[in-house]
Amino acid sequence: xxxxxxxxxxxxxxxxxxxxxxxxxxxxxxxxxxxxxxxxxxxxxxxxxxxxxxxxxxxxxxxxxxxxxxxxxxxxxxxxxxxxxxxxxxxxxxxxxxxxxxxxxxxxxxxxxxxxxxxxxxxxxxxxxxxxxxxxxxxxxxxxxxxxxxxxxxxxxxxxxxxxxxxxxxxxxxxxxxxxxxxxxxxxxxxxxxxxxxxxxxxxxxxxxxxxxxxxxxxxxxxxxxxxxxxxxxxxxxxxxxxxxxxxxxxxxxxx
Amino acid sequence: xxxxxxxxxxxxxxxxxxxxxxxxxxxxxxxxxxxxxxxxxxxxxxxxxxxxxxxxxxxxxxxxxxxxxxxxxxxxxxxxxxxxxxxxxxxxxxxxxxxxxxxxxxxxxxxxxxxxxxxxxxxxxxxxxxxxxxxxxxxxxxxxxxxxxxxxxxxxxxxxxxxxxxxxxxxxxxxxxxxxxxxxxxxxxxxxxxxxxxxxxxxxxxxxxxxxxxxxxxxxxxx
Numbered sequence: 506x507x508x509x510x511x512x513x514x515x516x517x518x519x520x521x522x523x524x525x526x527x528x529x530x531x532x533x534x535x536x537x538x539x540x541x542x543x544x545x546x547x548x549x550x551x552x553x554x555x556x557x558x559x560x561x562x563x564x565x566x567x568x569x570x571x572x573x574x575x576x577x578x579x580x581x582x583x584x585x586x587x588x589x590x591x592x593x594x595x596x597x598x599x600x601x602x603x604x605x606x607x608x609x610x611x612x613x614x615x616x617x618x619x620x621x622x623x624x625x626x627x628x629x630x631x632x633x634x635x636x637x638x639x640x641x642x643x644x645x646x647x648x649x650x651x652x653x654x655x656x657x658x659x660x661x662x663x664x665x666x667x668x669x670x671x672x673x674x675x676x677x678x679x680x681x682x683x684x685x686x687x688x689x690x691x692x693x694x695x696x697x698x699x700x701x702x703x704x705x706x707x708x709x710x711x712x713x714x715x716x717x718x719x720x721x722x723x724x725x726x727x728x729x730x731x732x733x734x735x736x737x738x739x740x741x742x743x744x745x746x747x748x749x750x751x752x753x754x755x756x757x758x759x760x761x
Numbered sequence: 762x763x764x765x766x767x768x769x770x771x772x773x774x775x776x777x778x779x780x781x782x783x784x785x786x787x788x789x790x791x792x793x794x795x796x797x798x799x800x801x802x803x804x805x806x807x808x809x810x811x812x813x814x815x816x817x818x819x820x821x822x823x824x825x826x827x828x829x830x831x832x833x834x835x836x837x838x839x840x841x842x843x844x845x846x847x848x849x850x851x852x853x854x855x856x857x858x859x860x861x862x863x864x865x866x867x868x869x870x871x872x873x874x875x876x877x878x879x880x881x882x883x884x885x886x887x888x889x890x891x892x893x894x895x896x897x898x899x900x901x902x903x904x905x906x907x908x909x910x911x912x913x914x915x916x917x918x919x920x921x922x923x924x925x926x927x928x929x930x931x932x933x934x935x936x937x938x939x940x941x942x943x944x945x946x947x948x949x950x951x952x953x954x955x956x957x958x959x960x961x962x963x964x965x966x967x968x969x970x971x972x973x974x975x976x977x978x979x980x981x982x983x984x
Contacts, residue, residue, distance in 0.1 A: 556883075557886065584886075585892055590889060590891075593886070593889050597887060600880060600883070600884065602880055604878075604880035604883060606881065606884070606898075606899055608902045617888065617898060618888035618890060621890065621891075621894045622889050622894070666888070667887070670888060
């Protein structure tokens with residue numbers, strides 16, 4: 506099951522700094538969307554807002570038509586309110602720096618939320634956690650602590666940990682940026698496989714242009730807190746409409 | 762003329778000092794238990810988002826840390842009974858030690874809690890964990906092991922503060938040695954023994970804390 510996302514005039518300011526300047530966006534359930542753009546353009550901030558890690562300055566986020574920060578009566582809700590927690594429960598996130606729990610094994614990391622949030626019995630949660638770790642190719646590392654794992658392996662645990670809560674929406678925040686180059690391919694392959702199943706709405710902030718082009722339905726180009734261009738991935742990369750997009754893609758290609 | 766240090770006399774008073782030492786150790790262990798638990802509670806309450814809880818807790822911690830332990834002890838000893846609370850002098854002393862050191866421990870815990878990276882909290886939020894589960898399952902297991910040495914220092918410091926209990930009539934080690942001194946007019950042996958006993962137990966406590974520290978290392982994990 507997957508959920509749709511709608512953003513209405515979404516703004517985020519940190520003090521004087523305007524990070525998101527009124528984003529309007531519609532993402533249908535099951536779509537895989539890549540977000541590209543220069544650093545500081547607001548890509549990661551958008552994911553943070555979608556994950557409820559930050560509250561919008563103004564504007565609205567709707568998940569399956571339901572407002573994230575206000576209840577059905579239009580009252581503002583706190584981050585620990587039942588309403589926000591219910592909406593948040595539909596969303597999962599994988600982080601650039603993994604953010605694994607260092608005091609827990611790979612299995613412990615994946616089991617934590619199913620046991621303590623979803624209330625799944627330990628045995629069942631352990632069994633399912635093993636399956637998720639096998640799915641991401643870590644079946645032989647279930648008892649390893651994060652410190653004993655490579656970056657790529659840590660990120661696999663991060664993906665398994667998020668998947669174990671069956672999110673309807675998955676957010677990937679530059680999940681390959683902290684990895685050694687030879688480990689990037691494996692993680693992208695997992696993302697590709699997940700996208701192909703179409704069981705989740707996926708938003709992927711990435712600097713891997715070829716991945717965005719070939720493996721996502723749609724790509725957004727962000728610059729200075731705005732969505733500058735929003736198109737089918739193949740179109741955006743082969744035939745960018747906006748001068749700013751062309752310039753960005755040009756500079757990225759030259760860097761390779 | 763009697764010798765400066767009479768070994769036979771020292772040997773003779775050792776049992777009396779030993780039984781007083783039991784009181785001292787009891788006060789330290791129970792006081793530290795109270796300090797470690799109450800300190801953690803204070804540290805967590807201080808971080809609660811609701812200001813009407815966190816602000817008074819912050820004031821309480823500052824107040825306790827900024828007033829002398831001896832004053833607090835006298836206050837509990839003389840004022841508490843007037844409000845109808847009856848406690849033995851030893852229990853009063855343990856309460857005073859525990860509350861006083863809880864305020865210090867709360868600051869130590871706070872340092873530990875603040876050293877846990879933000880990303881850990883964000884991961885917990887992303888997994889939809891409750892505030893309680895985030896604290897117990899994610900933050901504290903990473904916050905406490907690194908601060909055990911600092912807590913251990915306070916254990917030793919509290920141990921050395923137990924002679925203050927003599928001010929509220931508890932017959933602990935120092936008080937016992939003074940009683941011996943005043944009845945025999947010999948102070949050298951009892952006071953020397955008090956010093957030696959404090960030294961020995963401080964060393965034992967420090968060793969115990971180091972053991973605990975290395976045992977805890979297997980839990981905190983490395984980032």
